[in-house]
Amino acid sequence: MKKGTVVLAALLLAVTLGILFHHHQRSQRYAQALRLAESGDASGAYGILVGLGDYADARERAAGLVEExxxxxxxxxxxxxxVSFGSFEQDGDAxxxxxxxxxIVLERFDDRLLLLSADVLDGRQYNHVPFQDVTWADSDLRAWMNDDFFDAAFTPxxxxxxxxxLNDNADQSITGAxxxxxxxxxxxxLSEQESVVYLSGGANRSDIGEALASEYAASGALTVTEDGTADWWLRSPGTYGFAAQFxxxxxxxxxxxxNVDVLYGxxxxxxxxxxxxGGGGR
Structure with a gap:
């Protein structure tokens, strides 16, 4: 047998053994995940199943744990x-x-996370009536977020x-609107106060405050920069009662x-x- 043939055979054997070893490791991890799930350790099982990717039915089992x-x-x-949570039309192809x-996880307090969408998801008016005083409580934007968006984006x-x-909607910090x-x-x-907390400093404004508009949001009348970013609404009042911060x-x-009738993100x-x-319900 020629030397080259021997080397090739050795390489093929090494590759085969490597594949078998990797498969054996994944099989052991999969079995461990099943044992953890059966024992009630859903978090441990989920972490392993996600790490296994497309091995066997790992994805389906992980999804089943999340459904529960x-x-x-x-x-x-x-x-x-x-993190990813919920779903909403974003690429413009329904x-x-x-x-x-x-x-973006803005904050963690014990067992609660405060999340802000990483992207501008839609172009909306704060309120559709120009030059009419309005607060967050009665705004079109609040109605959309808590009804149409909430129902469309999340499963029961x-x-x-x-x-x-309970959101405390403070007066405007300068004029007292x-x-x-x-x-x-x-x-x-977010409120004016929350924007001060989470968007102070150049790094936070770049990493959190600056947001790309989804293709869906940008497909309408929303003004988008050359970089793909857009202005987006806060819930707090602006200088006057018919203005809102952004x-x-x-x-x-x-x-x-x-002005509240402007189309922002x-x-x-x-x-x-x-x-x-999760047990469902609104």
Whole structure:
């Protein structure tokens, strides 16, 4: 047998043994995941199944665990992470179904995460009536976020881990334009105070404040920069009662605001309750 043939045979044997060893490792990990799931350790099982990718029915089993406990993928999330939760039309092609929504984890308090959509998901008016005083409580944007968007973006099980929170809608910090009554919201726009906390400094404005508009959002009348970013609404009042604050396309909050009938981007925010096992409902 020629030397070259021997070397080739040795290489093929090494590759074959490597493949068999890798398959054996994955098989052992898969079996471990099944044991963990049976013992009630869903988090441990989920982590292994996700890591196995397309091995056997790992994806389907991981999805089944999430269906039973929608908070499962997010229990290890930390401030600054980007996670996927819910789905919404974003690529402008409705025929292929909605795309997963990416969220930035703005904060973690014990078993709750504050999320802000990583992208501008739609172009919306804060309110459709020009030069009419309005607060967040009665705005079109609030109605859209808590009704149309909420119903379209989340399954009944996912809705079960999105708590209704009491938002204190403070007056404008400079002129004192009224912020209106406190509101109970499942989904909301960030406030002036929250923009100060999370968008202070150049890095935060670049990493969090500056947001790309989805193809769907950009396909309408929304103004989008050459870089693909857009202005987006906050929920707090601007200088006057018929203005609302926003964050400009470069990620800088604008406290003076813009007229409420202007079309700006919508970046929903919400809390996820990690202690809840989703049971459906609004």
């Amino acid at each position: 406990d929608p908070a499962l993928p997010y229990r290890g999330a930390a401030k600054g992470d980007v 025929s292929n179904g909605p795309e997963s929504i990416r969220w 099980a996912q809705r079960g881990i999105i708590p209704s929170v 009224p912020g209106g009554a406190p509101t109970q919201d499942r989904v909301f726009a 964050v400009d396309a470069a990620g800088t909050p604008v406290a003076s605001g813009a 919508a970046r929903p925010a919400l809390w996820i309750d990690l202690s809840e096992v």
